[in-house]
Amino acid sequence: MIAKAAITDGKGTFSLQDIEVSMPEGDEVLVKIQAAGLCHTDHDSLHWGRPVILGHEGAGVVEAVGELVKSVKPGDKVILNWAIPCGTCFQCQEQNQHICENNSPVVAGDALPDGEVSTGHAALERSQYNGKGIERSFNIGTLSTHTVVKEQAVVKYTTAIPYSSASIIGCGVMTGYGSAVNTAKVTPGATVAVIGNGGVGLNVIQGARISGAAKIVAIDTNPTRLEMAKQFGATHTILADKNDKGLKKATEQVKELVGNGGADFAFECTAIPALGAAPLGMVRNAGTAVQVSGIEEEVLIDMQLFEWDKIYINPLYGKCRPQIDFPILLNLYEKGDLLLDEMVTTIYKFENLEQAFADMLAGKNAKGVIVFDA
Ligand SMILES: [Zn+2]
Ligand SMILES: [Zn+2]
Incomplete structure (x- = not known):
């Protein structure tokens, strides 16, 4: 045809x-x-x-x-x-x-x-x-x-x-939600930082909210994006400075907002290579850093950022099991959560x-x- x-x-x-x-x-x-x-x-x-x-x-x-x-x-x-x-x-x-x-x-x-x-x-x-x-x-x-x-x-x-x-369920929503829920397994009461609030980052925020995260800190250089982040569940926002190299300043702000030396979970959703290590810096000891967007380049990382016991993962497509996850997402939509x-x-x-x-x-x-x- x-x-x-x-x-x-x-x-x-x-x-x-x-x-x-x-x-x-x-x-x-x-x-x-x-x-x-x-x-x-x-x-x-x-x-x-x-x-x-x-x-x-x-x-x-x-x-x-x-x-x-x-x-x-x-x-x-x-x-x-x-x-x-x-x-x-x-x-x-x-x-x-x-x-x-x-x-x-x-x-x-x-x-x-x-x-x-x-x-x-x-x-x-x-x-x-x-x-x-x-x-x-x-x-x-x-x-x-x-x-x-x-x-x-x-x-x-x-x-x-x-x-x-x-x-939109079959890519951006699944990738963001799944990275928070299926891969990182954000826990109720957890603190979460989300770098980059585009289509994927906003769905990480939704996934964290649905998981019962207590604090969700959205970080972006675009104020409009931060407004969207609030709509989808961010409890705090940080307007990052474009000149804030490796988000060092924003990292300090995250730590101040969540306490405990850093967030339980941090997600990088920009695909900007210079931000590859940023989520590691934002998590507390034994915290989980997630590279959601797929930085497919060489990145220099100070190994001290892994101290101590930190986990860094780069999931593909939010560990999507389509026949299991799409119905879950649709149920959450029907319920008004997603x-x-x-x-x-x-x-x-x-x-x-x-x-x-x-x-x-x-x-x-x-x-x-x-x-x-x-
Ligand atoms: Zn896509
Ligand atoms: Zn197979």
Whole structure:
């Protein structure tokens, strides 16, 4: 069938183009995408160096299924999940489905050990552009009116929730909430510091609030972001100075606010390499520092920052177990604990994707979402 998709040339630009989407076979599902959230990874993918259908967050309706599909049928509403687990490997059996060994999160374009360049395990032939197979971002490519994906890439839901709000669960919300709840396991009464209050940081704050944290200190250089942080659960805010190298000054402020020599948990959500060590400095002895955003560079760290007994972890995707975690997130939404409608700052038409990227880069939105029939 013909669909419309946002395709990047891999050299920094993109355009909306007609593509041919194959009908689902075997364990595949054809989804009509209703809404797709935007995150910085989508902007990064404009520079992956080869053509890709953009988008890795989304919600939609199943239109057709292959003969082996059991969990969904046409008409079902689904949330898409970009880390597609096999269900049978060592990591999947260990409940580490987000780092499934048969569907490793190696990003397309990454160098592989054998000197090859990864295609991101794309089933290239399932979508065609100009008669040739084209990769979809994380094998789902949600910035497209339709996509055909593995059954394991969709989670059915029945919750009454706008598609725009459901669409952001599969990446930013899961990553932030899951880093606080599944990975760090923030405890009731704990003190928490959150560096960077973008789409992911705000969901770390929500996760900490839902876990019963007593003090949640939000740190950002943008006052608008700090206002958002309060809305999602921050109890204290620190407007960081852009010249505060390594957030040394902010670290002292955190310690003053929470006492005990530092917070129980600190989360780094900016992906700024110079802030890689910052969460370590903010936690008390035996505290937990979490690098949420994936700093994929060499960072020099003073080992004294680990003293004493501090733990530093860098979880991927909030340890997402899609079939377990998405329903939990939806239940929390229904209960009014997890704010999702409020997280969608702006809804854009597909034709206005360029503007949506610009607003994201300018830090205007908690989340910007493309709604296809908007
Ligand atoms: Zn697996
Ligand atoms: Zn994302």
